Amino acid sequence: MNKTRGIYEELKPYRNFDYDGFFSGLADKDIQTILAKDQLTALDYLALLSPAAEKYLEPMAQKAKAITLKYFGKTILLFTPIYLSDYCTNKCKYCGFSALNTQPRKMLTLEQVEQEAQVIASTGLKHILYLTGDAPTISSVQYMKNCTKILTKYFSSVGTEVYSLTLEEYKELYEAGVDSMTMFQETYNEALYDDIHVAGPKKDYHFRLDAPERACQAGMWCVNIGALMGLDEWRREAFFTGLHAAYLQDHYPEVDINISVPRMRPHTGDFQPLVDMTDMNTVQYILAYRLFMQRSGITMSTRETVDFRNHMMGIGVTKMSAGSCTAVGGHIHKNANSGQFDISDERDVEEMKKAIRQQGFQPVMKNWEPLVGES
Amino acid sequence: MDSQEDKFILGGRELKSRLFIGSGKYSDDRLIPSIAEHSGAEVITVALRRIDFESKTDNVLIHIPETMQLLPNTSGARTAEEAIRLARLSKAAGCGNWIKVEIISDAKYLLPDGYETVKATEILAKEGFVVLPYISPDLMVARSLVDAGASAVMPLGAPIGTNRGLKTKELIRILIEEISLPIIVDAGIGAPSHAVEAMEMGAAACLLNTAIASSPQPLVMAEAFGQAVAAGRKAFLAGLGVDQTIAQASSPLTGFLHE
Ligand code: SF4
Numbered sequence: 001m002n003k004t005r006g007i008y009e010e011l012k013p014y015r016n017f018d019y020d021g022f023f024s025g026l027a028d029k030d031i032q033t034i035l036a037k038d039q040l041t042a043l044d045y046l047a048l049l050s051p052a053a054e055k056y057l058e059p060m061a062q063k064a065k066a067i068t069l070k071y072f073g074k075t076i077l078l079f080t081p082i083y084l085s086d087y088c089t090n091k092c093k094y095c096g097f098s099a100l101n102t103q104p105r106k107m108l109t110l111e112q113v114e115q116e117a118q119v120i121a122s123t124g125l126k127h128i129l130y131l132t133g134d135a136p137t138i139s140s141v142q143y144m145k146n147c148t149k150i151l152t153k154y155f156s157s158v159g160t161e162v163y164s165l166t167l168e169e170y171k172e173l174y175e176a177g178v179d180s181m182t183m184f185q186e187t188y189n190e191a192l193y194d195d196i197h198v199a200g201p202k203k204d205y206h207f208r209l210d211a212p213e214r215a216c217q218a219g220m221w222c223v224n225i226g227a228l229m230g231l232d233e234w235r236r237e238a239f240f241t242g243l244h245a246a247y248l249q250d251h252y253p254e255v256d257i258n259i260s261v262p263r264m265r266p267h268t269g270d271f272q273p274l275v276d277m278t279d280m281n282t283v284q285y286i287l288a289y290r291l292f293m294q295r296s297g298i299t300m301s302t303r304e305t306v307d308f309r310n311h312m313m314g315i316g317v318t319k320m321s322a323g324s325c326t327a328v329g330g331h332i333h334k335n336a337n338s339g340q341f342d343i344s345d346e347r348d349v350e351e352m353k354k355a356i357r358q359q360g361f362q363p364v365m366k367n368w369e370p371l372v373g374e375s
Numbered sequence: 376m377d378s379q380e381d382k383f384i385l386g387g388r389e390l391k392s393r394l395f396i397g398s399g400k401y402s403d404d405r406l407i408p409s410i411a412e413h414s415g416a417e418v419i420t421v422a423l424r425r426i427d428f429e430s431k432t433d434n435v436l437i438h439i440p441e442t443m444q445l446l447p448n449t450s451g452a453r454t455a456e457e458a459i460r461l462a463r464l465s466k467a468a469g470c471g472n473w474i475k476v477e478i479i480s481d482a483k484y485l486l487p488d489g490y491e492t493v494k495a496t497e498i499l500a501k502e503g504f505v506v507l508p509y510i511s512p513d514l515m516v517a518r519s520l521v522d523a524g525a526s527a528v529m530p531l532g533a534p535i536g537t538n539r540g541l542k543t544k545e546l547i548r549i550l551i552e553e554i555s556l557p558i559i560v561d562a563g564i565g566a567p568s569h570a571v572e573a574m575e576m577g578a579a580a581c582l583l584n585t586a587i588a589s590s591p592q593p594l595v596m597a598e599a600f601g602q603a604v605a606a607g608r609k610a611f612l613a614g615l616g617v618d619q620t621i622a623q624a625s626s627p628l629t630g631f632l633h634e
Contacts, residue, residue: 069589070538073400124433156427221451254453254480295482360402365433369424369464371457 026052048288064290079127088133090200121154123349126366134163145176152177157368164211170218180222181215187231188240216252230264230273238285258297290316302343322352386505394604397584404438414597424451448475455494476508489516500524512546531562538565567603574607
């Protein structure tokens, strides 16, 4: 396995970096020079995230579109999340599943997982991402393995988005048939991270920050990272996410590194986004990232609106969730518990496929064939 | 050689067109039959990981004309073992015995792993597959592939999706000179002129996907590529005029030697 310095060390030089000074020193010609380049450095990427680059969104979009077309073609991969359990021992200020909220909790039995899987599979989806809250004694690794066994019967790709696991645990999941891992750092700002994660195992910033690297080491085919936009200044979060992705891609060239750009959505609880991230900001982030990490997948969830998702298909986004429900058991019980957050794009899989076709793209349902596990 | 007799036989099948096409990047799989028709291509590569064997509606295979030769590829495989697994699955699912071995363990540049490719080729060829391995144009790897039982060698012209043309021209030229198998240029061909260049050099065929799929008019571009590949082949057969790098003096300086 590659020897690495670890992402924490890698990000160090940028922790006390003079962002304002850097941004204010940028002139139009700097942005133009960067746009003419084939390969961008980290600071080029930061420059494209700057206020100075805002008036270059159109040329950035043109270039991002051409790059996306070259590497991904006119296709959008569809997947859907399945919420296995909303028990959670953490107190994350921004999340509806937080132990701070006193709602009734639920965990799917294996029979219910099978029922949900059948309902979802009947829509034609082949890529699934399962999620649980952070309650290791309830939604244990063994429980996840049991669920994986069921899910692999119905789906060609099973992804995991759960609390941070050890290398051994990721290996166990990989062997059981999980091929991709998603882990959001939420915020790269360590002090803010500490503040909004009031209590619980998630409070360990380092253990979470290193989790994607452990998943790479465990053999996962695809690793998806992201910051939850709305917690800290977006340009900085976008920059750190890009650096993290580049670090993983450099050290684990065999892994397909992807990012997501989740923006905060309403949820049970009263936490409001600490910073506003506009549609324009989100577009700038996606375009800058596409020019920086040309072959990296970019996921956009149903947190975003129908109109926004439709427009983003051509200019960088490569994967979208569809027919999402963020409540445990929500696919078989319409009156399930309230979800982790409210979704915005409520189109079902058929409607989503139609919309993708209308944009001149092909909805791809299957893009993976299990290469390990028992199947 | 008379171009009328220019037969191209691969894996026991005679092919009229030397253009191979991809299937993975179109806005709609239903475009495939028209792309095939306009380009004249008879071989089409399909990523096995994309095929949903169970689905009646979302299965790319239903759009591939029956007359076409299916060339399933192992994209997604990072090791020989994974590629072999995919190839066997392909055969068992009725996709025939042709396989494009594509083993990529570098998601950054998407460059193929020659060592793993040779390993997979050896095993699959023994199992009766018509193996077409995708490689960086490396003479030693190509020689090992000949020994391993490959049916052709598919060197990249430039990294996948770059549309940059024949960046590896000199290395491909060496493969064409040295390797007895057909050399099929794969990846990097972004314009019909690139395909002409490859064919003029003596490549046996070209495989491309992005250049057609990303064109605003894919059908017209498919036709252009069909013609380009044919034109390049014809020029190769006709024999290009020799580049005269040393001037022929009208009264040779060494003429006295023969006096
Ligand atoms: S974000 Fe995750 S860990 Fe935090 S409360 Fe929500 S479910 Fe629990």
